[in-house]
Amino acid sequence: MFKKILIANRGEIACRVAATACRMAIRTVAVYSDADAHAKHVVACDEAVHIGGSAPRESYLQWERIIAAAKATGAEAIHPGYGFLSENEAFAAACAEAGLVFIGPPASAIQAMGLKAESKQLMEKAGVPLVPGYHGHDQDPALLQREADRIGYPVLIKASAGGGGKGMRAVEKSEDFAAALASCQREARNSFGDEAVLVEKYVLRPRHIEIQVFGDAHGNYVWLFERDCSVQRRHQKVLEEAPAPGMTEAMRKRMGEAAVAAARAVDYVGAGTVEFIVEQRGKEMNFFFMEMNTRLQVEHPVTEAITGLDLVEWQLRVAAGQPLPLQQADLRIHGHAIEARICAENPDNNFLPATGSLQVYRKPPHVEFERGPVRIDDGVREGDAISPFYDSMIAKLIVHGATREEALARLDAALAATHIVGLATNVQFLRYVVKSRSFAEADLDTALIQREQAVLFDQQPVGLELAAAAAVAKTLLDEQALAGNDPFSRRDGWRSHGVAGRRFEFDFGGQHQKAELRYLHDGALQLAVNGSAPAPLAFRVGEGCIELQHGERRVRAVVYTTGETDHVFTPQGAAAIVSVDLLAHASEGAAEGGRLTAPMPGKVVSFSVKAGDKVAKGQPLAVMEAMKMEHTIAAPADGTVAELLYAPGDQVAEGAELLKLAA
Incomplete structure (x- = not known):
């Protein structure tokens, strides 16, 4: 077994690999860019080497520097993680030439499967069913347009060297093809250095189901069951689960055997994923080869959860020349697991990525890097910045249950306990997806988000009155904490007779709102929001929360204040409400138009x-x-x-x- 490895990646995957390596008594070396000088993965490893500027092309894509760092630190092997250089055959070959073990498949397998067009030609020869499309080398735009017109719309343009939704566009009609093609080619060139694309028929009501495969250098292969990754936005996965709902044992076996056949065809070694597009025709499902990812996948923890295995440990053992720890007959499915990708983005604004600092980053009770009811894989800490240079994913939240229903309940509860302040995230959106009819009932396809958009976007589960009550309660508690013991510094609104009043003004949901607080003579409080009838307001400090009652509603709220904004988290959902200081903003003019x-x-x-x-x-x-x-x-x-x-x-x-x- 290796004594020291270098991790040629960043973020949660680098932390993930470092944790397994530590458990196996293997020392680790991190590499980092300018932006990642103080990142979590740097601290997680035993050593760290700076390799360049913040942009990936100046650091994490500079494989010569990574190899030099490995040799300088005495590392014997390099784990590429996923993304960046993990599917770069030139990097794999350079590692071998430098006398370093590349913890992944041989360069020949990466080359054979790394280009979508070539891999589809290979699968066609092997008799694996393919979606109708054009996978040729001629990339003349006019030819591609003619092929798309021949196939029939809608079609899907996909970067041949791509993955992760980069360089991918669905095109509904012929007149939109040229612009979509140009955009795909630019994105593919910037992300992968290769602008070649393929064009395929866009399968209606498709499901995205993939098979985890593993091979060793001794000719042994296994498939570790399937993952359903159908819930997607921008062709990128949002939720993944294992096993796939509705999967029959017969179809599971056919897909697993097809995936292993694909791996055998290229003498595959290590962890890989064979992805299939599954067409749903009534109760029948037909599968077509889509691509093979020659690396560990972001969603591998759900496979670990249902099998009880550590796939990174398998990678290290296989790369060290050991045989697979188990054979196919030894593998079993235990329960159900779901993974949610927590990203810095604004779902209500077309999933626009967000940047900023994690001013608050609180996680639910969990375990890390092992099987458990709730697990979190991340590469950030509270106070860290999410920069524009890398992927927008903050963390992966993985839950496991005896049944899918139990896993769903655990996922919603864990998301409710995930509190992030400082930038927009998709945490609340994920809760809406989990509770949507389609996902709850496993009515899955890649158009689920579009189909359920009425209940997924622009939601306000907390509501103005509850958000205002929480903000007022937080203000009063903060004032009470500053009050002294003498009667002149009391901040409870007491009067010897009559009723005292106090006005609050807020911005909520883009609208200006008002609230009136009344201090009654007996010490009770009443709050009226936007002219509503005054309702009793009561609160007290609970265990890590404010136990709040406004009118008939009782709730446990956690409130974080940043500047003028109160971020309110409740079991029903979360909201942000801004306290408006009229004097402070009196001199501000109207926003400039245009x-x-x-x-x-x-x-x-x-x-x-x-x-x-x-x-x-x-x-x-x-x-x-x-x-x-x-x-x-x-x-x-x-x-x-x-x-x-x-x-x-x-x-x-x-x-x-x-x-x-x-x-």
Whole structure:
């Protein structure tokens, strides 16, 4: 077994590998960029080596520096994690040439399966069913357009060298194909250094079901059951679960054997995932090969949860030349597991990635890196920054139960206990998905989010009255904490006779709101919100929360205050409510109109207009790239472009004005 390995990645996967290596008495070396100088994975490892600037192309994609770091520190092997260089055959080959063990498949297998087009040709020869499409080498845009027209719309354009939803677009009609193709090619080139794409028929009501496979250098192969990854946004996974609901033993066996056949075809060694698109026709399901990911997957913990295995330990043992710890007949499914990806993004704004600091990061009771009812894999700590340079994922929350229903209940409770303040996240959105009819009843396909959008977006589960009551209670508790023992510093509104009143003003849900607090002579409180009838308000400090009652509603609320904003977390959901200090804001003028600003730090990819052009509301004006994804900036209203303030390729800060639009 290895004495020391280098982890050529960052974030939660680097922490995950370091934890398993520590348990196996293997020393670890971290690599880090400028942005990650104080990151959690650096602290988790025994040693750390700086390898360059914050952008991946200046650090984590510089494999020569990574190999040099491994040799300088005496590491015997390199674990690539997932993403970055994990599916780069040149890196795998360079490791071997340098005398280092690449903890993954041989370069030949990565090459065979890494390009979607070539892998599909290989599977076609092996008799694995494929979705109709074009997987050829000729990348002439006119040819690709003709092939798409021949296949019939809707079609899916996919980066041949890609993964993780990068360089992927669904196209509904022929006239939209050229623009979608250009966008896919740019994204693929920036993410993978290869703009080649393939075009496939877009399967209606598809499910995304994948098989975890493992092979060793002794010719042994197993499949560790399936994962359903159908719940997706932007072709990226949101929730993953194992086993797949509705899977029959017969179909599981067919898919598992097909996955192992695919691995055998390329002499695969290590952990890999064979992904299938599953077409649902009534009660029948047909599967088609989609791609093979020649690495460990983000969602591997759900497989660990239902098998009781540590797949990273398997990777290390296989890479060290040991045979697989178990054979197919030894493997069993135990219960049900679900993983939720917690990301820094705003679901109500087309899942726009967010940056900022984790001012509050509180997690539910959990175990880390082992099987348990609740597990969290993350690479961040409270106070850390989420930068624009890397993926927006903050953490993975994994739950396990005896049944799917038990796992669902545990997931919702764990999400409710996950409190993040400082930037937008998808935590509440995940709760809405878990409780949606389609997910609760396992009516799954990749369009679930679109189908359930009425109950997933722009929700206010807490409501104005409860949020205002929590904010008022928090204010009064803070004031009481500052009060002295003498009667002149009391802050309880006491009067010798009559009723005292106090006005609060808030911004909630984008609307200005008012609340009136009444101090009754007997010490009781009443709160009226936006002219509603005054209702009794009572509260006390509970165990880590405020036990709150307003009118007939009782709730346990946790409130975090940042500046003027109170972040209210309750079992029903979470909300943010802003206290408005009228004196402090009295001199602020109305917002200037006609401004188009960068929603986050990033790079300007292109402008589709020039100064003097007339534009209509909703018309695309510019494209930005941030967190490895492209984002289109559209006109907020009709107008005329007055001036472009940046050029393509320029890096811009969040809030920077990109162009001026005159009425």
